[in-house]
Every structure is written in C-alpha cells, then in structure tokens.
Amino acid sequence: MGTAPASRDVTSYGMGLAAPLALFFLFFFVAPLVQLFWLSLHNDTAGLHWGLGQYIHFLTDPFSLSVLGSTLLLGAEVTAVCLVLGFPIAWLYQRVGPRLQTIIILIVLLPLLTSVVVRTFAWIVILGRQGIINATLQSLGIIDTPLKLLYTQFGVVIALAQVQMPLMILPLITALGRIDSNLDDASCSLGAGSWRTFFRVVLPLSLPGVIAGCTLTYAAAITAFITQSLVGGGQMLFMPMYLYQQASTLQNWPFASAISIIFLLAVLAVVSVFTTLGRLSRGYGGA
Amino acid sequence: MAEPQGGRSLVVDAVTHRYPSGALAVENINLDIKGGEIIALLGPSGCGKTTLLRIIAGFIAQTQGRIIIGDDIVDTLPPNRRAVGIVFQNYALFPHLSISENVAYGLAARGIDRATRQRESQRLLELVQLPTMAERLPRQLSGGQQQRVALARALAIKPSILLLDEPFAALDKNLRLDMQIEVKRLQRVSGITTLIVTHDQEEALSMADRVAVLSQGKLEQFGTPSDVYDRPQTLFVNTFVGSSNRMPGVVVSADRTAAKIRLDAGAEIIARPATGTLTEGGRVTVCIRPEHLQFVGDETGFAGVVGMSLPLGATVVHEVTTADGSGVKISQARIGETRALESGAAVRLAPLAPSLANAFPATL
Ligand SMILES: Nc1ncnc2c1ncn2[C@@H]1O[C@H](COP(=O)(O)OP(=O)(O)O)[C@@H](O)[C@H]1O
Ligand SMILES: [Mg+2]
Numbered sequence: 001m002g003t004a005p006a007s008r009d010v011t012s013y014g015m016g017l018a019a020p021l022a023l024f025f026l027f028f029f030v031a032p033l034v035q036l037f038w039l040s041l042h043n044d045t046a047g048l049h050w051g052l053g054q055y056i057h058f059l060t061d062p063f064s065l066s067v068l069g070s071t072l073l074l075g076a077e078v079t080a081v082c083l084v085l086g087f088p089i090a091w092l093y094q095r096v097g098p099r100l101q102t103i104i105i106l107i108v109l110l111p112l113l114t115s116v117v118v119r120t121f122a123w124i125v126i127l128g129r130q131g132i133i134n135a136t137l138q139s140l141g142i143i144d145t146p147l148k149l150l151y152t153q154f155g156v157v158i159a160l161a162q163v164q165m166p167l168m169i170l171p172l173i174t175a176l177g178r179i180d181s182n183l184d185d186a187s188c189s190l191g192a193g194s195w196r197t198f199f200r201v202v203l204p205l206s207l208p209g210v211i212a213g214c215t216l217t218y219a220a221a222i223t224a225f226i227t228q229s230l231v232g233g234g235q236m237l238f239m240p241m242y243l244y245q246q247a248s249t250l251q252n253w254p255f256a257s258a259i260s261i262i263f264l265l266a267v268l269a270v271v272s273v274f275t276t277l278g279r280l281s282r283g284y285g286g287a
Numbered sequence: 288m289a290e291p292q293g294g295r296s297l298v299v300d301a302v303t304h305r306y307p308s309g310a311l312a313v314e315n316i317n318l319d320i321k322g323g324e325i326i327a328l329l330g331p332s333g334c335g336k337t338t339l340l341r342i343i344a345g346f347i348a349q350t351q352g353r354i355i356i357g358d359d360i361v362d363t364l365p366p367n368r369r370a371v372g373i374v375f376q377n378y379a380l381f382p383h384l385s386i387s388e389n390v391a392y393g394l395a396a397r398g399i400d401r402a403t404r405q406r407e408s409q410r411l412l413e414l415v416q417l418p419t420m421a422e423r424l425p426r427q428l429s430g431g432q433q434q435r436v437a438l439a440r441a442l443a444i445k446p447s448i449l450l451l452d453e454p455f456a457a458l459d460k461n462l463r464l465d466m467q468i469e470v471k472r473l474q475r476v477s478g479i480t481t482l483i484v485t486h487d488q489e490e491a492l493s494m495a496d497r498v499a500v501l502s503q504g505k506l507e508q509f510g511t512p513s514d515v516y517d518r519p520q521t522l523f524v525n526t527f528v529g530s531s532n533r534m535p536g537v538v539v540s541a542d543r544t545a546a547k548i549r550l551d552a553g554a555e556i557i558a559r560p561a562t563g564t565l566t567e568g569g570r571v572t573v574c575i576r577p578e579h580l581q582f583v584g585d586e587t588g589f590a591g592v593v594g595m596s597l598p599l600g601a602t603v604v605h606e607v608t609t610a611d612g613s614g615v616k617i618s619q620a621r622i623g624e625t626r627a628l629e630s631g632a633a634v635r636l637a638p639l640a641p642s643l644a645n646a647f648p649a650t651l
Contacts, residue, residue, distance in 0.1 A: 180377065180379060182375045182377060182379035183379050183381060185344075185346055185366070185373070185375070185379070186373065186375060186379040186380075186381070186440075187381075187392070187396075188346075188365070188366045188367045189344055189345075189346075189366050189367070189369075189371060189372065189373045189441075190367075190372075190392050190393035190396055190440065190441075190443075190444055191367050191368075191370075191393050191396040191397055191444055192367055192392070192393075192396040193367055193396075196396055200381075200392075201381060204383050205382070205383060
C-alpha cells in the first residue's frame with residue numbers, strides 16, 4: 001500500500017529545474033495580470049484618475065451581476081451534465097476488455113483532436129431550426145414546428161458538455177482504475193447489492209477523480225468563449241463575451257479589467273472550494 | 288464468545304470451469320465437505336485454487352457441475368445471497384471506512400440497526416483481540432491486524448461457509464504461525480465450515496482436518512493430512528507434499544500390498560504399490576522421503592557417495608550420489624554430536640521400512 005510521505009519528498013529538490021517555467025509565467029502571466037489590476041483601479045477610460053469606481057459599478061449593476069451569475073450557473077450545469085454522463089462511461093471503461101477500452105478512449109478523446117470552431121459549428125448544424133434533431137423529429141411526426149434548441153441555455157450546456165467531456169472522463173478513469181477490484185467482491189460477498197456497493201465503496205473511493213474532473217470541466221466551461229458565443233448567439237451573454245465587448249467594442253479597458261479581476265476571483269473561489277473538498281477526500285485515496 | 292453456528296456442509300459436485308480465453312482452470316472436481324470441517328485446498332500456483340474458491344463464492348459461474356451448501360443448490364444465487372464469508376489475500380478492507388465500519392459493513396447491508404451493529408462489531412473486534420482499534424482506518428494497522436479485521440468482517444455476517452484465499456502468504460514467518468493458530472481457534476469457537484486455499488503444504492497439513500491436493504485443475508487426492516503425507520495416491524502428491532526422493536526402477540514381483548523392485552541405483556527393495564497392483568517387468572518410480580532413508584552397514588540397500596552435508600538445526604541432510612548418477616537426499620535426526628560424514632565417503636542406503644517407500648507406475 002503506497003504511503004503519502006514518500007511522494008511528498010519529491011518537491012524538496014530540483015526547484016532550479018522549474019526556473020525557465022517560472023520566468024515564462026512571470027513575463028507572460030504575472031506581469032500582464034499586474035498591469036490588468038493596475039488598469040482596473042482607474043475611474044476613467046483614459047486611465048488618469050485612480051479609484052474603485054469600476055468595481056463599484058460592476059457590483060452595483062444588476063445587469064453585470066446577472067452576467068456573472070449566469071456564467072457561474074452555466075459552469076455548474078455543464079459540470080453536472082459531464083459528471084452524470086461521464087461517470088458511467090469511466091465505470092464501463094474499467095469493466096470491458098482491452099479492445100473496447102481502446103474504442104472508448106478514442107471516442108472520448110476525439111473532441112480534443114478536432115478544432116473547437118469545427119466542433120461548435122457541428123453543434124449548430126445539429127441544433128439549428130433545420131438541423132438534424134429538428135429534421136428527424138419532424139419527419140417522424142413527433143413535432144409539428146421546429147424546437148428552439150440553438151441559442152438556448154440547453155444548447156450551450158449540451159455543446160459545452162460534449163467539448164469538455166474528456167476533462168471529466170480521464171480523471172475518473174484514473175481514479176476508478178486505482179480501486180482494488182477485490183473491494184467490489186468483498187462488498188458483494190458481505191451481502192451488499194450493486195447499488196450499495198456503488199454508493200458505499202466505488203463512489204467514495206473515486207471522489208478524488210470526481211473533484212479533479214469537476215474542477216477542470218468547470219474552469220473550462222465558464223471560459224469557453226467560442227462555444228458560448230456561437231451556440232449561445234446574441235441573446236445570451238456570458239462573462240468572456242461581456243469582457244470582450246467592453247474591451248474591444250467599447251474600448252472601456254478599465255471596466256474590462258475590473259470584470260476580468262472579478263471573474264478571476266469568482267473562479268478562484270469556486271476552484272478552491274473544489275480543491276478543499278479534494279483535500280478532505282484525499283484521505284480515502286490510500287487504497 | 289461466538290455461539291457455535293453449526294457450519295453447513297459444502298458439496299462441490301463435478302465442477303469444471305473453462306475461462307472464456309479457453310484456459311481449463313478446474314476439471315471435474317468433487318469434494319464432499321462436512322459441516323464444521325476445516326479443509327485446505329493445496330496446490331502449486333496456477334492449479335486453479337482461486338478459481339474454485341471464486342466459484343464457491345459465486346463470483347464465477349462454473350461451466351459444469353453444481354455447488355451445494357447445506358441442502359441448497361446455490362448455482363443460481365449471486366454472491367451477495369450465498370452467505371459465504373471471504374478473506375482475501377490482500378485483505379481488501381475498505382480503505383475509507385473505520386475498522387468498526389468495516390466489520391459492520393455486512394450487517395448494514397442486511398439492514399440491521401446502528402446500535403446492534405456497533406455492539407456486534409465491538410464483540411467481533413474483541414474476538415479477534417483488537418478491541419481498541421475500532422476508530423482507526425485500515426492503513427493505520429499492521430498486516431496481521433488488518434487480517435484479523437478481515438476475519439472479523441467475514442465472520443460478522445455469520446456465514447455458513449468461510450473461504451480464505453492464501454490468507455497467510457503476505458505475513459512473515461512468526462506472524463504467520465500466530466495467525467494460523469488464531470484462525471484455527473476462531474474456527475473451533477464458531478464451528479464454521481472453512482476452506483483455506485494455500486500453496487504451503489506445512490500450513491495445509493497443520494491446519495486442516497482434510498486436505499484436497501490439486502494439480503493443473505485436477506483433484507489429485509482428498510484425505511486427512513496423514514493420508515496425504517503417508518499414503519499418497521499419486522506421484523504428484525508424494526513429491527509436492529513433503530519432499531521426496533524419486534528413484535526409477537523395474538518391478539520384479541508384485542501383489543496388492545507389496546512389490547519387489549529392482550532400483551536402477553542398484554538394489555532390490557520392497558515398496559508399497561500406491562495405486563493398486565503393479566505389472567511385473569513394468570517400470571516404476573519409487574518415492575522415499577529423506578527422513579525414511581537410513582545408512583546401512585551390510586550389503587543390503589544401494590551404494591552411493593556422499594556429496595554435501597547440510598546441518599539444518601534439528602536434522603542433518605546429506606546429499607548422496609548413487610551408482611546410476613542420480614542424487615538422493617537423506618536426513619538424520621541430530622543426536623548429540625552426529626558423526627560428520629566426509630565428502631566422498633562411500634555409504635549404503637536403505638528405506639527404514641517397506642511401507643515407507645511408495646511405488647508408482649512410471650508415466651511415459
Ligand atoms: N480471469 C481469467 N481468465 C483466463 N484465465 C484465467 C483467469 N484467472 C485465472 N486463469 C487461469 O486459470 C488457471 C488457474 O488460475 P487460479 O485459479 O488463479 O490458480 P491459483 O489460485 O491456484 O494460483 C491459471 O492457468 C490461470 O492462468
Ligand atoms: Mg490464487
């Protein structure tokens with residue numbers, strides 16, 4: 001049985017090896033972030049007057065707050081869909097033969113091998129008024145008038161869930177693969193049925209994977225600018241597009257900067273909730 | 288103390304299993320185990336022991352044959368309805384549950400209330416002598432302690448049969464002996480019909496009422512430890528259980544109880560025909576255990592030259608090369624200052640008694 005301290009020691013040497021990456025981050029991540037923060041502390045577009053006006057504006061403006069809220073909600077919905085659909089696939093992966101495993105991995109990874117723009121347009125073709133779903137349902141006589149699928153919250157969630165699915169499934173596969181298969185058998189021989197075994201043994205022991213998957217999916221879903229904008233269309237506004245409009249179209253850089261800082265903090269808050277949960281559940285991982 | 292549960296009988300009736308890959312893991316096994324017996328399933332690695340155990344537990348559906356527990360044919364019952372307790376080789380404790388939750392797991396699955404569960408798990412932890420460990424996690428326990436918990440967990444559901452798959456293989460020698468005694472004690476107390484899988488013949492002989500010896504998926508012999516050790520029915524059993532010298536020879540004359548055999552090593556000895564009457568003139572393999580050979584002074588027995596002598600504590604083992612070039616081991620009790628045999632000394636050897644040499648027809 002692996003013990004945690006042995007792997008912890010790895011961080012105690014070789015910090016110098018991380019220097020190139022650290023420099024890279026310093027120049028291309030930390031510096032722009034500092035500049036962004038500096039810019040957000042100005043009350044006018046020209047950046048001459050210091051003040052917290054941009055933040056006050058955002059936090060007192062119902063429209064801005066609703067954009068933030070719907071973005072965080074979108075992330076939660078996409079994450080939930082990925083978890084509910086992804087878990088059975090990861091579970092199945094651990095129970096089939098090697099040939100089926102290859103096929104499952106291929107299908108799961110396929111979205112990563114195509115451009116996000118192409119994938120998103122594919123969803124437009126599928127969800128549109130004359131799209132594949134509506135055409136099929138109409139020709140089967142199930143519906144008379146086309147359903148509105150594109151440019152809806154439902155459409156965005158489904159398209160994003162498909163795009164982010166690998167981020168959920170891969171950590172789940174790893175976590176499920178680490179569970180000793182004898183535990184299933186032990187549970188069963190002690191009289192537990194498959195559902196009890198799942199909820200009392202498999203699910204708790206896969207929690208580290210669930211949390212890793214949720215963190216990745218969530219972070220990716222709320223920042224997915226292209227899919228959000230193309231499938232969501234003009235009616236729905238999420239933080240990335242809001243930010244883009246303020247910066248590019250309206251040239252209001254201080255406000256755009258404040259939006260990014262607030263968005264960043266909101267995302268960090270959600271992610272740190274996930275990681276705290278992860279740390280609590282890590283206690284289970286020593287299987 | 289656990290009330291005796293009057294273990295149920297277990298019948299393995301002509302069970303054969305072929306894996307989908309085509310491997311014939313278990314072939315026509317018949318075992319008739321009485322309630323309360325402790326049975327060892329002994330055989331080398333890969334002979335099908337785990338497969339048979341998993342068939343009895345219900346994890347594998349056998350290709351042919353029946354499993355009967357008590358009066359019930361259980362072939363159609365899933366593992367969670369067979370009331371068979373298993374202790375896995377790696378213990379398979381639930382790493383995220385405390386020791387008492389592990390022990391009470393089967394009771395919770397049966398819908399037993401929390402208070403009873405707690406009382407039961409405490410009683411079982413006392414039974415396996417770990418009453419103070421209830422709140423710990425499995426990984427905070429040593430291997431031997433984890434094994435005791437695994438036992439308590441299996442016993443908690445009051446199983447009709449207890450199965451243990453190589454339970455002591457991962458323990459060091461002293462701990463292994465402790466646990467063997469512990470399991471035997473628990474088995475006596477609870478009276479549960481118990482099947483222990485092992486590849487360690489000493490373990491099988493010391494713990495079991497009867498031993499089933501398996502080789503390549505087939506049952507070689509099923510009998511008491513002394514049957515298996517003293518009256519082996521096959522050449523495999525004779526050489527796998529305990530150590531044995533194999534000496535080729537030809538049958539000079541034979542009846543049902545005794546055979547005169549001319550050994551290739553150069554002597555005529557009387558041996559016990561292990562598988563019924565031998566045909567005169569047929570080639571045989573004679574098995575003689577090292578402790579059943581003696582040095583003889585006269586012209587009986589066969590000649591050899593001493594190679595190496597190994598003092599192994601209570602006994603001394605000498606390696607002797609016979610006239611036909613094969614090696615023979617002879618072990619002697621170490622009584623006082625045993626006469627050291629020099630390497631190269633010429634000696635003559637003979638079995639202690641005719642019944643202690645077993646003759647098997649030579650397989651081609
Ligand atoms: N899941 C499996 N699929 C195919 N063959 C198997 C499987 N499990 C075991 N075997 C084969 O069946 C035989 C018996 O295995 P096993 O019952 O594990 O033996 P033992 O427990 O005595 O070491 C071996 O030859 C093994 O290779
Ligand atoms: Mg085995």
